[in-house]
Each structure stands twice: as C-alpha cells, then as structure tokens.
Amino acid sequence: MLVKGRRRLHRYQEIARVLARHGWGWILSRLGIPEHWKKHADLQPAEYAPAHLRKAMEELGPTFIKLGQLLSTRPDLVPEAYINEFSKLQDTAPTVPVPAIRAVIEHEFGAPVEELYLEFDDVPIAAASIAQVHRAKLLDGTRVIVKVQRPNVDDLVETDIEIIYARARSLEAHSEKARTLGLLDIADEFAITIREELDYTREARNTDRIREQMSTEKGVCVPKVYWELTSKRVLTLEEIQGAKITEVLVRNNPNLDYKELALRLASAFLKQAFVDGFFHADPHPGNILVTPQGEIALVDCGQVGRLEAENRVGAIRMLMAFEQQDPRVLADEILHLGIYHSEIDVRLFTNDLSKVMRSYYDVPSRSVNMGRLLTRVLSVSAAYKIRLPVVFAVLGKVFSNIDGICSKLDPDFNFTSVARNYVGKAVRSELSSEDTLNEFYRALVSSRNFLFALPEQLERLMRKAVEGTLRVEFKHQGLEDVEHTFARSANRISIALIVAGSIVGSSLVVSAGKGSKYWFNLPALGILGYVVATVFGVWLIVSILRSGRHK
Structure with a gap:
C-alpha cells in the first residue's frame, strides 16, 4: 500500500510538471491538486491551448494518449478545436532495449526466444507507448509480426486510472x-477500454472475429493469429506484406483499380458495422494496407466497436430518417436510445435536428460525409444533455475516416449510396436472424399465455366488483412540494390569526382599563398581549422574507 501511494504521488508530480510546462498549470487547481504543485499557474492557454494539451498528453504516455483518443470521439464533451487536435495524437515512444523485450517473451512462454522462433529481429519496426513490434520467423519459416508489451506499463496504467477516478469523483x-x-x-x-488493450489475448480474439467476418468479402484480408505464441503480453500475427493506403495514393500505381479499392474498403466497414455489429474502431491509414496482389489488409484490431442489436437497429433507423429527410423520426430514435435527466423540448430539439438535415438537402449525396453528419447530430443531442451510447461517437469517427480515404481513392465515390445498400442487407439480416425468430417465438408464447389467462382474470375482477371488495389505489406523485407549501401557508395563517387576535384582545383590555396598572398606566395584560403579537409578527415577517414569498 505504501509503495502504491508513493508511486501515485510521484505520478501526480510528473503530471503537474508536464501540464505546467505546457501552460496548463492553472488547471491543476480545478482538478483539486494541492497548491504547491501549481507552478506557472499564471500561464493561461489561448489559441495554442489544444496543441499544447495534445503535446502534454503525448509526454504523459499511454494512458493519456488513449484518453485523448477516446475524447476525440466525444463531441458531446469536447469542443471541436480539441477534437481535431486530439485526432493527431501520435502514439510513439523510445525503443525498449532488446534484452528487456526478450525477457518478457521468455517469461510469458517459459522458454528462450531461440526455441520459440527460428529468427527474431532485434531491430523493432515500431515502438509505441504500450508495445514494441518486431519481425520474426516461426520454426517452420513462416514470417510473423511479434507485438510485445513494454515492461511495467501495466503498473503505470493502473496508477493513472486511479488518478483519473479520483479526479472524476472530485x-x-x-x-x-x-x-x-x-x-x-x-x-x-x-x-x-485501456485494460482490454493491455490484454493481447483479447486483441487476438478481436482479430480472429474480424478475420472470420471478412472471409466472405472479396479482396479483403486480416492477419492470422498464432495462438501457441500469444499470451496476455505477447501477440504473434501473420506478417502481411503491403503499403499504407496513403502511400498507395501517392505512388499512383497504374495496376491498381482505385475505384474498386474504395468500394471494397467502404463495404468492409459497412458490413462490420451494420450486418455484423462488430467493427474495427481504429481505421487510420497506418492500419489499412494494400498488398502487392491489390488486396486490402486490416491490421491492429486492438480497438473495436460493438453495436448491440438495439443500437444497430437504432443506427439503421437514424440513417433511414436522414435519407427520408424526416427529423421527427430522427429525434424519436435519439430520445429512445439516449439517456437524459431533465425534460426535453421535443419540438425545439426536432427543429434543431431539422436545421442540420436542411444543410445537406441541396448537397449531392457523394459529398455527404456520413461520419461528420453523425458527429453533428451527436453535438445537437449533447446541447440538450442527451447522452447517446458511446459507440455512436466511435462509429461517427470511423465512418468519417473511411469516407475521407475512399474520397481520395475515388473523387466520385458515393459513401452514402454504398451505405444505403448495406442498410437493406442489415434489415434483411435482422429479420432472418435466429435471434429474431426466437424473439418472435417468445412473443407468440407470451401472447398465447395472456389470451388463455384473460378470461380467468376478468372473472376475478368482476367477482370483486360485485362483492364490493374491489379496491383501487391512487398514488399521487410530485405533490409533496405542494403539500409542504399548503402546510407552511396554513401555519402562517394560524400565526397571523394569533397576532391579529392578540392585538384585538389587548386593545379591548387597554380600552376597558381593567387589570393592574403596569406601565404608562396601562393594564399589564394588555401590554403582554402587544408583546406576544409583536414577537409573533416579527417571526412571521422574517419567515416570509427568508422564503422569498414576500413577492
């Protein structure tokens, strides 16, 4: 516990130094970090703030890089300038010495690297904040990529998660x-999310699943997982030879059909999202390769999105509402899927969604970026404090990236038209799926049970009505404040009547001149009545003023 606390304190100090160095020292006080760590708190960020915050996140390492990447998908939380900047986050880090990498592999599999691989290239091909990647050959000569987790990175991530939780609670x-x-x-x-990324067996399962989904797509491939050399901290994958898709664009290879590449790429992701409900969630150009055979290869399946049945149907309905230019249906679907804690002015909300849709009415469908459209819809929803499932923000970012890449491959590419075809496939798949048949069967069974039980229930109801034992209970909700107000008003009226009665009674006593003399030749009983009336009267006035009822 002591070591854990010391590690957390050291990390707090490191975060404070990095933020202060980039002009973000002032935010430390907002996060509740002690005063003596607020060095350079006077350096208020201006136009440069998003870029400096991005650089600070890159310096702070894997947890904050991943946090920035997550926030770049949340227009409901982060201003657009920060979203654009967080999208540029570069996950790079200095290389780890080879002996440390080999030690991780040998610890995971209990054998020397030479007994596991025929060859292992000590020169890494990539070094990120969480992992380092090396080329290797299996014992049978198969070329593979070996992804090895950096030593002690899990401890750093857990410390950062504890800090993030503490600041969120505060x-x-x-x-x-x-x-x-x-x-x-x-x-x-x-x-x-980040704990899942630290477990490479989960990434391996993601890769296997997407590989299976893409097995029916012509010209799309996903690397094979070698499970015998895969563990929580080591991932061994088939090496796919290919160039980044952005490099292919620059080279302008005459042997490639760029229109076909664009169609294949869009189709792969639309099928994953709308038909399978499980999609690659990090499709930046470095994760999309073009092989010498002209195939599209999807690599690095560490980040994935899951569209459960209800959300998948919701996404399809939202797309159909846009196609039919029906903002009311779009608003209804958002309200059905979203979470909100206050009353929503549905008419005003629908009107704002209509403004978003109208801005696309005269735009050719090929010029509509579906991802950006979804992001704008999420921003409008956020303005009304409606929280949609996070997967919609992820989907918006994915579609925006894929649409952008496809438009570079083929300037005439129409992502919306291709999506329309997959919406139809998704609807047919949903109607013909085994789950739908099971739900239909359950609904039939429930309906049958209801119909069979209805006569007996009606008979019981009528018998109670005839016998006079039928009891109907009403529960008023939201009337507690009204009851409290009435009770308080009744108390004040009672006090006012006491004050009035005391004044009238005292006046009668004084005018009659009865009783012993006390002060200014006035009866003591009359004076006592006036004192009581004054005390209660002052209390009543103060009570009214405090409650604001004097208006």
Missing part, C-alpha cells in the same frame, strides 16, 4: 455539470 462532488456529463461513467468506460 469533480462530480463539486460540479453539477460534471454530474450531468457523467464523468465517473466516462472514467469507467475508459478504464475498461
């Missing part, structure tokens, strides 16, 4: 806006 405790945004929920989601 902000939610002191800020209504933080509670509305659900910062603790975001921290939970982020913790789950």
Whole structure:
C-alpha cells in the first residue's frame, strides 16, 4: 500500500510538471491538486491551448494518449478545436532495449526466444507507448509480426486510472455539470477500454472475429493469429506484406483499380458495422494496407466497436430518417436510445435536428460525409444533455475516416449510396436472424399465455366488483412540494390569526382599563398581549422574507 501511494504521488508530480510546462498549470487547481504543485499557474492557454494539451498528453504516455483518443470521439464533451487536435495524437515512444523485450517473451512462454522462433529481429519496426513490434520467423519459416508489451506499463496504467477516478469523483462532488456529463461513467468506460488493450489475448480474439467476418468479402484480408505464441503480453500475427493506403495514393500505381479499392474498403466497414455489429474502431491509414496482389489488409484490431442489436437497429433507423429527410423520426430514435435527466423540448430539439438535415438537402449525396453528419447530430443531442451510447461517437469517427480515404481513392465515390445498400442487407439480416425468430417465438408464447389467462382474470375482477371488495389505489406523485407549501401557508395563517387576535384582545383590555396598572398606566395584560403579537409578527415577517414569498 505504501509503495502504491508513493508511486501515485510521484505520478501526480510528473503530471503537474508536464501540464505546467505546457501552460496548463492553472488547471491543476480545478482538478483539486494541492497548491504547491501549481507552478506557472499564471500561464493561461489561448489559441495554442489544444496543441499544447495534445503535446502534454503525448509526454504523459499511454494512458493519456488513449484518453485523448477516446475524447476525440466525444463531441458531446469536447469542443471541436480539441477534437481535431486530439485526432493527431501520435502514439510513439523510445525503443525498449532488446534484452528487456526478450525477457518478457521468455517469461510469458517459459522458454528462450531461440526455441520459440527460428529468427527474431532485434531491430523493432515500431515502438509505441504500450508495445514494441518486431519481425520474426516461426520454426517452420513462416514470417510473423511479434507485438510485445513494454515492461511495467501495466503498473503505470493502473496508477493513472486511479488518478483519473479520483479526479472524476472530485469533480462530480463539486460540479453539477460534471454530474450531468457523467464523468465517473466516462472514467469507467475508459478504464475498461485501456485494460482490454493491455490484454493481447483479447486483441487476438478481436482479430480472429474480424478475420472470420471478412472471409466472405472479396479482396479483403486480416492477419492470422498464432495462438501457441500469444499470451496476455505477447501477440504473434501473420506478417502481411503491403503499403499504407496513403502511400498507395501517392505512388499512383497504374495496376491498381482505385475505384474498386474504395468500394471494397467502404463495404468492409459497412458490413462490420451494420450486418455484423462488430467493427474495427481504429481505421487510420497506418492500419489499412494494400498488398502487392491489390488486396486490402486490416491490421491492429486492438480497438473495436460493438453495436448491440438495439443500437444497430437504432443506427439503421437514424440513417433511414436522414435519407427520408424526416427529423421527427430522427429525434424519436435519439430520445429512445439516449439517456437524459431533465425534460426535453421535443419540438425545439426536432427543429434543431431539422436545421442540420436542411444543410445537406441541396448537397449531392457523394459529398455527404456520413461520419461528420453523425458527429453533428451527436453535438445537437449533447446541447440538450442527451447522452447517446458511446459507440455512436466511435462509429461517427470511423465512418468519417473511411469516407475521407475512399474520397481520395475515388473523387466520385458515393459513401452514402454504398451505405444505403448495406442498410437493406442489415434489415434483411435482422429479420432472418435466429435471434429474431426466437424473439418472435417468445412473443407468440407470451401472447398465447395472456389470451388463455384473460378470461380467468376478468372473472376475478368482476367477482370483486360485485362483492364490493374491489379496491383501487391512487398514488399521487410530485405533490409533496405542494403539500409542504399548503402546510407552511396554513401555519402562517394560524400565526397571523394569533397576532391579529392578540392585538384585538389587548386593545379591548387597554380600552376597558381593567387589570393592574403596569406601565404608562396601562393594564399589564394588555401590554403582554402587544408583546406576544409583536414577537409573533416579527417571526412571521422574517419567515416570509427568508422564503422569498414576500413577492
């Protein structure tokens, strides 16, 4: 526990130094970090703020790089300038010495590297904040890529997660806006995501699943996983020879059909999202290769998105609403899928969605970027404090990236038209799926049970009505404040009547001159009545003023 606390303190100091160096020292006080760490807090960020925050995240390492990448998909949380900057986050790091990398492999498999691989290239081909990648050959000569987790990176990530949780709890405790945004929920989601990325067996399963999904797509391939050399910290994959898709664009290879490449790429991701409900969530150009045979290879399946059945149907309905230019259906679907804690002005919300849709009415469909459109819809929803499932923001970013790449491959490419075809496939797949048949069967069974039980239930109801034992209970909700107001008003009226009665009674006593003389030759009983009336009267006035009812 002591070591853990010391590690957390050291990390706090490191974060403070990096933020201060980039002019973000002022934010430390907002996060509740002690005063003596707020060095250079006077350096307020201006136009350069997003770029400096991005650089700070890159310096702070894997956790904050991944956090920035997550925030780049959340237009409901982050201004556009920061989203654009966070999208540029570069996950690079100095290389780890080869002996340390070999030690990780040998610890995972309990054998020397020479007994596991025929060849292992000590020169890494890539070094990121979480892993380092090397080329190797299996014992049978097969060329592979070996992804090895950096030593002790899991301890660093866990420390950072604890810090993020602590700051999220602090902000939610002191800020209504933080509670509305659900910062603790975001921290939970982020913790789950980055812990999954630290487990390479999960990435291996993701790769296998996407490989199976793409097996029916012509000209699209995904690397094979070699499970015998894969563990939580080591991942061994088939090496696919190919160039980044952006490099292919620059070379302008006459042997490649760029229109066909664009169609294949878009089709692969639309099928993953709308038909399979499980998609590659990090399709930047470095993760999309073009092989010498002209195939598209999807690599690095560490980040994936999952569209559950309800969300998948919701995404399809939202796309259909846009196609039919029906903002009311779009609004209804968002309200059905989203979470909100206050009353929504549906008419105003629908009108704002209509403004977004109208801006695309006269635009050719090939010029509509579906990802950016979805991002704009999410921004409007966020303005009304409606939180849609995070997967929609991820889907918007994925579609935006794929649409952009496809448009560079083929300037006349129409992503919306291709998506329309996959919406039809998704609907047919949903209707013909085994789950749909099972749900239909359950609905039939429930309907049958209801119909058979209905006569008996009606008979019981009628018998109770005839016998006079039928009891109907009403529960009023939301009337507690009204009851409290009436009770308080009744109390004040009672006090006012006591004051009035005391004044009238005292006046009668004084005018009659009865009783012993006390002061100014006035009866003591009359004076006592006036004192009681004054005390209660002052209390009544103060009570009214405090409650604001004097208006």
